[in-house]
Amino acid sequence: MSILQSLSTIVQRVNAAPDLQSALNIIVRDVRSSMGTEVCTVYMADHDEGRLVFAATEGLNREELGNVSLNFGQGLVGKVASREEPINTSNAQEHPDFQYLEDIGEEAFNSFLGVPIVHHRTVLGVLVVQQTDRRSFDESEEAFLLTMAAQLASVIAHAQATGALEPSNDRTVVNAEFRGIAGASGVAIGQALVVSPPADLYSVPSRRSRDIYEELVFFRACVSRVRKDVALLSSQLADRLPPEELALFEVYAKMLDQHALPAEIEALIEAGEWAQGAVARVVLAHLRQFEQMENSYLSERAVDVKDLGRRLLEYLQQAAHEPMIYPENVILVGNEITATMLAEVPREKLAGIVSLKGSHNSHVAILARSMGVPTVMGAVDLPFTEIEGNELIVDGYAGVVFFNPSLELRASYQQIAEEEQLVSRGLEALKDLSCETTDGHKISLMVNTGLASDVSRSLDRGAEGVGLYRTEVPFLMRDRFPSEEEQRAIYRMHLEAFAPKPVTMRTLDVGGDKSLPYFLIHEDNPFLGWRGIRVTLDHPEIFLPQVRAMMKASEGIDNLRIMLPMITHMEELDQSIALIKRAYKELLDEDFKINFPSIGVMIEVPAAIYLTREMASKVDFISVGSNDLTQYLLAVDRNNPNVADLYLSYHPAVLQSLQLIVLAAHEVNKPVSICGELASDPGAALLLLAMGYDSLSMNATNLPKVKSVIRAFSKQEADHLLQQVMLMDSADRVQTAVEDMLESRGVTRLFRDSRRERDAR
Ligand code: PEP
Numbered sequence: 001m002s003i004l005q006s007l008s009t010i011v012q013r014v015n016a017a018p019d020l021q022s023a024l025n026i027i028v029r030d031v032r033s034s035m036g037t038e039v040c041t042v043y044m045a046d047h048d049e050g051r052l053v054f055a056a057t058e059g060l061n062r063e064e065l066g067n068v069s070l071n072f073g074q075g076l077v078g079k080v081a082s083r084e085e086p087i088n089t090s091n092a093q094e095h096p097d098f099q100y101l102e103d104i105g106e107e108a109f110n111s112f113l114g115v116p117i118v119h120h121r122t123v124l125g126v127l128v129v130q131q132t133d134r135r136s137f138d139e140s141e142e143a144f145l146l147t148m149a150a151q152l153a154s155v156i157a158h159a160q161a162t163g164a165l166e167p168s169n170d171r172t173v174v175n176a177e178f179r180g181i182a183g184a185s186g187v188a189i190g191q192a193l194v195v196s197p198p199a200d201l202y203s204v205p206s207r208r209s210r211d212i213y214e215e216l217v218f219f220r221a222c223v224s225r226v227r228k229d230v231a232l233l234s235s236q237l238a239d240r241l242p243p244e245e246l247a248l249f250e251v252y253a254k255m256l257d258q259h260a261l262p263a264e265i266e267a268l269i270e271a272g273e274w275a276q277g278a279v280a281r282v283v284l285a286h287l288r289q290f291e292q293m294e295n296s297y298l299s300e301r302a303v304d305v306k307d308l309g310r311r312l313l314e315y316l317q318q319a320a321h322e323p324m325i326y327p328e329n330v331i332l333v334g335n336e337i338t339a340t341m342l343a344e345v346p347r348e349k350l351a352g353i354v355s356l357k358g359s360h361n362s363h364v365a366i367l368a369r370s371m372g373v374p375t376v377m378g379a380v381d382l383p384f385t386e387i388e389g390n391e392l393i394v395d396g397y398a399g400v401v402f403f404n405p406s407l408e409l410r411a412s413y414q415q416i417a418e419e420e421q422l423v424s425r426g427l428e429a430l431k432d433l434s435c436e437t438t439d440g441h442k443i444s445l446m447v448n449t450g451l452a453s454d455v456s457r458s459l460d461r462g463a464e465g466v467g468l469y470r471t472e473v474p475f476l477m478r479d480r481f482p483s484e485e486e487q488r489a490i491y492r493m494h495l496e497a498f499a500p501k502p503v504t505m506r507t508l509d510v511g512g513d514k515s516l517p518y519f520l521i522h523e524d525n526p527f528l529g530w531r532g533i534r535v536t537l538d539h540p541e542i543f544l545p546q547v548r549a550m551m552k553a554s555e556g557i558d559n560l561r562i563m564l565p566m567i568t569h570m571e572e573l574d575q576s577i578a579l580i581k582r583a584y585k586e587l588l589d590e591d592f593k594i595n596f597p598s599i600g601v602m603i604e605v606p607a608a609i610y611l612t613r614e615m616a617s618k619v620d621f622i623s624v625g626s627n628d629l630t631q632y633l634l635a636v637d638r639n640n641p642n643v644a645d646l647y648l649s650y651h652p653a654v655l656q657s658l659q660l661i662v663l664a665a666h667e668v669n670k671p672v673s674i675c676g677e678l679a680s681d682p683g684a685a686l687l688l689l690a691m692g693y694d695s696l697s698m699n700a701t702n703l704p705k706v707k708s709v710i711r712a713f714s715k716q717e718a719d720h721l722l723q724q725v726m727l728m729d730s731a732d733r734v735q736t737a738v739e740d741m742l743e744s745r746g747v748t749r750l751f752r753d754s755r756r757e758r759d760a761r
Pocket residue numbers: 366468470509604624625626627628629675676677
């Protein structure tokens with residue numbers, strides 16, 4: 001077998017292991033045999049105790065597993081861990097760092113190769129191979145072991161995290177903690193409800209059925225529908241396919257035989273599991289077995305089992321016969337929570353959100369912030385299919401989810417939730433006060449909207465208008481494009497609710513992490529692909545009805561502003577304006593009495609920074625989309641939790657760019673606002689005010705906090721802070737300076753977010 005093959009076979013086997021200890025046992029067994037060594041051992045780090053525990057071995061004394069350990073830095077193994085580097089020696093006993101470990105039986109082995117197992121900069125353990133003969137392991141062996149350790153690190157981290165929940169594990173951890181990324185601030189205590197996309201075997205939660213008998217009948221009906229489909233397909237293809245390919249249908253029929261897969265599934269249903277969960281569990285167990293097989297014919301059968309499993313699941317899901325009953329305080333959990341999933345839970349029941357995929361500035365996190373629902377994104381290690389119905393605590397400040405919380409932890413989070421309510425009640429008094437500094441400098445605070453529920457929340461909090469209405473949100477909630485008339489009605493409601501205050505409607509901005517279920521875009525690099533204005537300019541039949549609907553909706557109110565996303569080239573701006581003018585002319589010809597709206601450009605692509613002046617001179621206003629601008633400036637995917645701690649809005653390059661944009665737009669006397677999430681950060685708001693931004697647009701939840709901070713400082717103080725931070729060369733230093741300034745005025749309670757998040761890292 002080639003090295004690559006053995007690497008991937010081992011990783012697959014380890015992946016399929018039911019728990020951490022079995023995973024480690026597979027590692028030592030397989031690595032020893034593929035490298036042909038006498039010993040292979042894993043030492044696991046216990047960071048609380050600062051020790052490396054003898055955890056799994058082939059070749060040394062198994063009886064001492066778990067009993068023997070070393071300090072970091074102690075002996076060769078400890079040195080590998082503390083230096084985070086391999087050690088390769090032909091004579092371990094004579095190595096200056098050698099330390100004899102009693103009872104594990106390593107005295108006979110002279111050559112030693114140890115590599116660290118590192119996951120996200122944390123040493124999880126050390127992987128060691130040993131031999132009796134005195135010889136150095138060669139370069140390719142060292143490289144193999146290093147590669148192995150690097151590949152296994154995330155598998156081990158995952159097994160470690162999920163181990164805390166194993167029902168068979170008598171050490172079920174109290175306050176089991178799963179780290180993710182802060183998505184929306186606040187804390188929530190509630191019951192996990194797992195949601196999954198259709199026909200995805202990997203996302204089906206384990207759930208108790210309400211009636212075992214009904215569930216069995218339901219499952220059998222679905223099996224017979226799949227049997228019929230398979231028979232029909234087979235007869236339709238009978239004269240077109242060669243016999244060896246037709247044999248596949250026989251395999252399917254055998255697998256669907258009452259004594260095969262269905263019998264196993266029914267056994268689980270009889271034990272109380274709902275049919276979807278039983279199908280997923282049985283099929284996934286078979287898949288794991290098949291994938292471990294070296295025989296390629298058999299491992300290909302995995303594809304067939306998966307296909308059958310999906311077909312069954314599809315029928316079960318289509319015909320799902322039980323309406324969803326939402327408990328109070330739902331914590332919505334899923335592999336990838338989407339805007340539509342959010343919208344399905346009644347707002348009064350939705351307490352928190354946990355998504356395994358996504359990061360702080362994913363769109364679903366932005367929606368959650370605007371709804372004020374505490375959210376953790378990127379909780380990649382949470383075994384989400386196994387936790388339905390359990391109590392969870394969502395800490396949306398620190399980006400942490402707790403499973404099986406103790407009474408003490410629960411009480412302390414309850415207290416934080418109560419404090420939060422006090423703070424927000426205190427802030428209600430600010431609603432009708434203007435947003436100005438202590439020396440009278442005003443800046444207007446606008447709100448970002450999308451959901452219908454944003455309207456009343458925004459008005460309650462004293463927003464001076466809408467700085468960004470994400471029109472794609474109503475598009476996301478449907479199964480087809482809304483018609484011009486449907487759009488007009490939605491836009492009219494929005495414009496009327498805020499009139500006479502301005503409402504900035506952004507033209508459809510899909511692509512990236514926002515895909516419409518009925519207009520899917522498949523790309524390798526979606527954030528650098530067909531997004532925003534690029535899509536709508538290619539589809540005037542989508543763009544024109546949208547701007548027509550917006551303008552029609554503004555008849556008699558005149559508070560509409562139209563904003564264009566993702567503009568990179570001057571031509572895109574020219575073409576967009578030409579289309580809007582064409583739509584306007586058509587509407588005048590159709591006798592609508594409307595005024596031409598203000599037009600604005602979003603600056604969210606680095607190239608546009610350098611065209612701000614030219615663009616601003618062609619439009620009425622500029623608005624900075626700092627979410628995308630930051631992702632593109634720092635080359636950090638806003639949706640990827642692996643790089644979330646590099647997404648730094650206080651990075652000097654971001655601050656310099658933001659300053660350049662205001663200066664350029666003001667040169668041609670055009671107002672500038674910022675509608676990215678940075679505007680809702682109370683500390684950043686001070687810097688933006690000092691830079692000269694005319695307005696800040698943010699989620700309704702944070703608006704009172706930002707107002708309260710701006711009202712606590714003078715413009716002079718903000719200017720001074722800006723001068724200082726513009727000389728700094730790192731985001732961390734800027735953040736510390738800003739937080740110190742806020743702290744000096746005692747407004748720290750308002751930015752619990754950043755401090756706790758940083759502490760958690
Ligand atoms: C932005 O990019 O900053 C922005 C406001 O747009 P969105 O977050 O919807 O991409």
